[in-house]
Amino acid sequence: MALAKIVVALGGNALQRKGAPATAEAQLEVVTETVQYIAEMSCRDYELAVVHGNGPQVGNIVLASETAADVVPVMPFDVCGAMSQGYIGYHIQQALRFALQKRNRNIPVATLVTQVVVDKDDPAFQNPTKPIGAFYAEDEAKRVAAEKGYSVKEDSGRGWRRVVASPMPKRIVEFSCLTELWDTTIVITAGGGGIPVIEKEDGSLEGIAAVIDKDLAAARLAEDIGADILMILTEVEKVSLNFNKPDQKDLDHITVAEAEKYIAEGHFAPGSMLPKVQAAVNFVKGNPGKKAMITSLFKSLDALDGKTGTVIS
Amino acid sequence: MALAKIVVALGGNALQRKGAPATAEAQLEVVTETVQYIAEMSCRDYELAVVHGNGPQVGNIVLASETAADVVPVMPFDVCGAMSQGYIGYHIQQALRFALQKRNRNIPVATLVTQVVVDKDDPAFQNPTKPIGAFYAEDEAKRVAAEKGYSVKEDSGRGWRRVVASPMPKRIVEFSCLTELWDTTIVITAGGGGIPVIEKEDGSLEGIAAVIDKDLAAARLAEDIGADILMILTEVEKVSLNFNKPDQKDLDHITVAEAEKYIAEGHFAPGSMLPKVQAAVNFVKGNPGKKAMITSLFKSLDALDGKTGTVIS
Numbered sequence: 001m002a003l004a005k006i007v008v009a010l011g012g013n014a015l016q017r018k019g020a021p022a023t024a025e026a027q028l029e030v031v032t033e034t035v036q037y038i039a040e041m042s043c044r045d046y047e048l049a050v051v052h053g054n055g056p057q058v059g060n061i062v063l064a065s066e067t068a069a070d071v072v073p074v075m076p077f078d079v080c081g082a083m084s085q086g087y088i089g090y091h092i093q094q095a096l097r098f099a100l101q102k103r104n105r106n107i108p109v110a111t112l113v114t115q116v117v118v119d120k121d122d123p124a125f126q127n128p129t130k131p132i133g134a135f136y137a138e139d140e141a142k143r144v145a146a147e148k149g150y151s152v153k154e155d156s157g158r159g160w161r162r163v164v165a166s167p168m169p170k171r172i173v174e175f176s177c178l179t180e181l182w183d184t185t186i187v188i189t190a191g192g193g194g195i196p197v198i199e200k201e202d203g204s205l206e207g208i209a210a211v212i213d214k215d216l217a218a219a220r221l222a223e224d225i226g227a228d229i230l231m232i233l234t235e236v237e238k239v240s241l242n243f244n245k246p247d248q249k250d251l252d253h254i255t256v257a258e259a260e261k262y263i264a265e266g267h268f269a270p271g272s273m274l275p276k277v278q279a280a281v282n283f284v285k286g287n288p289g290k291k292a293m294i295t296s297l298f299k300s301l302d303a304l305d306g307k308t309g310t311v312i313s
Numbered sequence: 314m315a316l317a318k319i320v321v322a323l324g325g326n327a328l329q330r331k332g333a334p335a336t337a338e339a340q341l342e343v344v345t346e347t348v349q350y351i352a353e354m355s356c357r358d359y360e361l362a363v364v365h366g367n368g369p370q371v372g373n374i375v376l377a378s379e380t381a382a383d384v385v386p387v388m389p390f391d392v393c394g395a396m397s398q399g400y401i402g403y404h405i406q407q408a409l410r411f412a413l414q415k416r417n418r419n420i421p422v423a424t425l426v427t428q429v430v431v432d433k434d435d436p437a438f439q440n441p442t443k444p445i446g447a448f449y450a451e452d453e454a455k456r457v458a459a460e461k462g463y464s465v466k467e468d469s470g471r472g473w474r475r476v477v478a479s480p481m482p483k484r485i486v487e488f489s490c491l492t493e494l495w496d497t498t499i500v501i502t503a504g505g506g507g508i509p510v511i512e513k514e515d516g517s518l519e520g521i522a523a524v525i526d527k528d529l530a531a532a533r534l535a536e537d538i539g540a541d542i543l544m545i546l547t548e549v550e551k552v553s554l555n556f557n558k559p560d561q562k563d564l565d566h567i568t569v570a571e572a573e574k575y576i577a578e579g580h581f582a583p584g585s586m587l588p589k590v591q592a593a594v595n596f597v598k599g600n601p602g603k604k605a606m607i608t609s610l611f612k613s614l615d616a617l618d619g620k621t622g623t624v625i626s
């Protein structure tokens with residue numbers, strides 16, 4: 001029998017501890033804990049692909065590049081995303097390989113540098129929302145924006161920043177390589193949601209400054225590969241209605257229809273739980289009979305056993 | 314009949330033009346020309362893997378990181394190497410995919426983030442020679458060296474710099490993934506010679522600050538995969554004796570024994586032609602009957618036709 005396939009989407013807390021310095025050493029420490037859960041999933045005979053976030057990492061790569069502008073050329077945002085895939089993929093593949101080895105699982109781990117096509121007419125480009133890079137004073141921000149053709153916005157009272165769009169993932173460019181590797185290898189792919197590219201009229205691809213939500217990219221991947229489970233790992237054990245209010249209600253098992261109703265009612269915060277629930281819905285709609293789970297890293301094995309987490313099916 | 318397999322090692326001039334600014338945009342332009350040659354090789358029905366250098370790129374990543382030290386944590390050298398694999402691999406895979414598409418070759422291209430094991434007792438660690446990162450005044454260099462445990466040396470009258478070792482590549486960690494992909498996919502791997510790691514007593518891998526010569530890494534790969542041809546692309550059409558002297562003599566076809574004699578006679582510059590000839594010798598010794606070629610990118614197709622280049626067999 002073919003093994004059940006899982007696409008695991010790792011949230012930021014699976015890579016870096018909140019409030020801790022964003023050093024590579026600290027990241028490797030957190031990643032080393034995180035991969036124990038992935039290795040355990042592999043020991044339960046699931047076939048796995050791993051998608052991870054890259055927000056703080058790509059943010060720091062951009063900041064370093066902008067800060068050093070007088071010394072070395074500033075790298076465009078798509079390149080910074082590619083760099084973050086190398087950085088984070090390297091740590092995960094190194095730590096996960098050893099976690100498997102300790103469990104006598106001789107399974108290779110590989111990171112694929114991954115481009116994801118977005119639609120150049122995606123409505124998200126009309127309203128860029130994702131802040132990246134340095135903070136500026138208002139007048140400085142407007143000067144930079146005019147000079148470089150950036151969009152800028154005020155960010156939560158902390159200053160002005162460049163903002164980029166967050167378009168929908170349409171197609172994973174390196175998908176066929178992933179399918180080649182899937183049966184034998186744990187593949188780390190579409191890191192940070194993938195390097196965003198648009199397809200030009202002549203068929204060539206061109207990197208753009210945009211942020212693809214990594215949970216939506218994981219859902220795209222899970223749907224395309226026909227995964228059995230999309231597992232979205234975040235900070236909470238279950239999705240909740242009325243989150244952080246006195247009448248908070250944790251959700252165990254909901255249908256796509258219920259999830260869509262809750263989305264419409266505004267229960268989930270944009271940029272936080274909303275894209276996760278949306279990703280779960282996208283996947284289950286595309287692969288009826290399969291399920292999506294949203295839970296925490298630490299509860300992921302219990303969730304696979306059906307003991308916790310929020311299941312959307 | 315199985316197709317002939319080539320491992321192509323791309324030199325720095327295949328990625329960036331000398332003297333031009335090291336912007337991502339300029340690199341993509343050069344890479345777009347470079348990949349036309351690789352696409353043509355693929356059209357001649359060779360199976361290909363591509364190894365590339367990363368000297369200027371990783372140098373600039375290190376410089377940006379060091380320059381921005383007050384703003385974001387400085388990234389260690391192994392992580393900068395991983396970032397450079399993401400950066401350069403992304404450009405090559407994007408441009409090569411389109412170059413193949415224009416030729417109606419529907420062959421996927423993928424970059425594998427690649428670790429390469431070196432021996433922690435490699436004698437190279439006793440005498441670090443590869444300068445990386447910023448230039449310092451002598452006293453500042455010595456202070457940084459004492460503080461961080463770096464080795465520092467004076468670099469060609471331009472100032473003091475950190476130096477790291479250049480140990481021999483022993484094992485390509487992600488080799489099995491490469492063999493999975495090889496038959497269907499053009500794989501970009503061991504970029505910059507690979508992310509250098511040492512194997513610890515418990516079997517775990519640990520990134521270290523070192524530079525693995527990319528031609529030696531390509532030879533390791535070519536030998537392990539049983540390639541038919543190792544093609545080392547550089548700035549000159551042929552290897553020469555008495556290079557740049559009145560009695561310069563270009564070499565067409567030499568044996569391993571001749572190559573070793575010329576090496577012993579000191580004909581080839583360390584850090585330049587020497588590692589290329591050494592890589593060619595290593596490969597042919599490990600795979601008798603196969604051949605290594607050293608030529609320029611622009612002559613690579615002619616060399617495959619037997620019309621030029623230096624062949625070692």
